[in-house]
Amino acid sequence: MFKLKFDENRCLTCPDGDCLVKCQYMDFDRNSAREEMVKIYRGEDSPVLQNCVTCYSCEEYCRRGKHPFYLINERREDKGILTAPRAITRQWIHIGEPKGKVQLGEIGKIALSFGFMPQLKDIAKGKLFEDVLPSWFFGQEFFCNVVYIHFANTKIFKERLPVVIENIRKLGVEEVIFLHDECYAAFTSLAPAYGMEIPFKTVHYFEYLYNRLTALKDLIRPLNMKVAYQRPCSNRLCGDSYLYVPKIMDLIGVTLMPRTYQDENALCCGSIFRAMYGYDLMKDVQTRNLDDMQQSGAEACIFNCHGCMNALSALVASRGIKPLHMIDLCRMAIGEKPDMES
């Protein structure tokens, strides 16, 4: 069985304890943060195990390459501390269960992964993707299973992720461009943290979009838009990809409006909170986030994840802010008219 690589000495000598000091849902100072992480590592009780809302942010806050949230998750599972009612957890686990069916395009050496997000099949169109399509794959057999770490469950991805890696390897691809942020995080953060090897090159679609837009720069007409960007929880596991957001915006003449809940302070869409911690937490997080977008003067909210888009599209629209996926925004910049129902 795969085990999380974690070195308590790194926490004992940590200069800042940023994992918990920066946590937006609990209050710890530098010393108590370090102490709690060491207690958690040693299997002792900690309020963190009860109160963590699984926002994933401490995975980014820790600059020492440790995996504080993955450790919290392991210890919750060891102690049987549930984050959601059993029925909800079972329902989610059932959704991602492999069914022995795959959906494939004409697979080449480079392929697009749509993971298990059907909306991605409709949104990846036009000149931006013409050098890769029709090489794509989709379905439960390629589903990253990262979502179960919201449910204090490591067992499922330890079983399923190696099978998913093997399913992709058997396609014979050398490089995979992941259109689902969370899938990219599975192969670049979760798998390496547990010692799983990845036999293909992984590319986040933000990097791909940036490179394609650069190649197609003669087609770009600056959009002159003011926008807010909605950062999903999964992006905390793959912060390297986030660096492409301002680069893409610069390239297409879009201004990211300064606001309180952006970059490291971003708030997630809140949808997972409702199932696990109740309506009030979801409402609080969504209201603060939407107020902040509105006050920034953004005319559009740019989404990365369709989970966030499902949760927030109607709410941002009710504030007079247009919901747009990053791919649609980039297509608009090269003169294409995307179907906005995505």
Ligand code: SF4
């Ligand atoms: S997990 Fe990272 S930030 Fe937190 S105490 Fe350990 S080394 Fe420091």
Ligand code: SF4
């Ligand atoms: S996952 Fe979020 S809520 Fe949980 S400890 Fe980390 S930063 Fe805090």
